[in-house]
């Protein structure tokens with residue numbers, strides 16, 4: 349593991365070879381954080397994304413099934429497609445089938461999927477107000493700037509450099525007041541989605557960027573510095589610049605393939 353040193357924030361880039369090794373590293377990393385936070389404060393607040401992440405969480409679900417205290421987990425979504433929860437596009441459905449059903453012991457009341465309505469605006473307002481209630485009830489802590497502070501965000505990245513549903517050429521990535529916003533014209537289908545905003549993402553105590561496959565080598569290199577070319581204004585770089593907590597990149601060979609060693613700042 350390599351530690352970023354010339355940066356006041358903590359960054360770690362873990363370069364592995366295979367997707368299976370990424371799944372194993374993700375499992376070890378998440379299980380260790382779960383143990384630490386449960387010991388310290390009795391709960392572990394985790395934010396999931398959709399996409400390939402859930403498949404990569406299989407080792408955590410299978411190998412750590414009896415080692416993790418799932419009863420202390422609370423699970424949220426960094427973004428969700430505005431579709432019914434049983435729709436194949438739903439990030440909740442993906443996590444339910446690929447993760448919750450395997451680990452079994454996360455209490456249903458600790459899982460916070462969206463309340464579906466056909467208005468993305470309404471869904472975003474509802475999700476934000478539920479988070480605010482959890483903060484008022486001291487179930488979720490906040491950071492000094494007033495945004496909720498999650499223990500861990502597990503994120504992926506798209507080929508265009510989007511994270512959550514914060515896309516290039518869309519204004520949501522610049523939102524600085526709302527906790528949760530919405531988009532009705534997502535460039536990646538389905539178009540209506542809700543998403544946590546950058547201030548919330550950047551307040552998390554830990555962010556894992558879990559990236560596999562050579563089709564993601566470009567946004568990884570653009571974000572981490574191996575890219576040669578004009579400065580690319582991709583959303584993911586905002587996380588690299590602003591995150592308060594620790595950011596850990598877990599990459600396979602394909603995703604790391606455009607990182608020029610001398611450009612990567614460890």
Ligand SMILES: O=C1O[C@H](COP(=O)(O)O)[C@@H](O)[C@H](O)[C@H]1O
Nearest residue numbers: 397398399400401504505506512
């Ligand atoms: O649409 C989405 O895409 C991103 C990236 O997905 P991946 O398949 O490239 O890992 C995902 O993080 C987000 O939650 C999802 O809604």
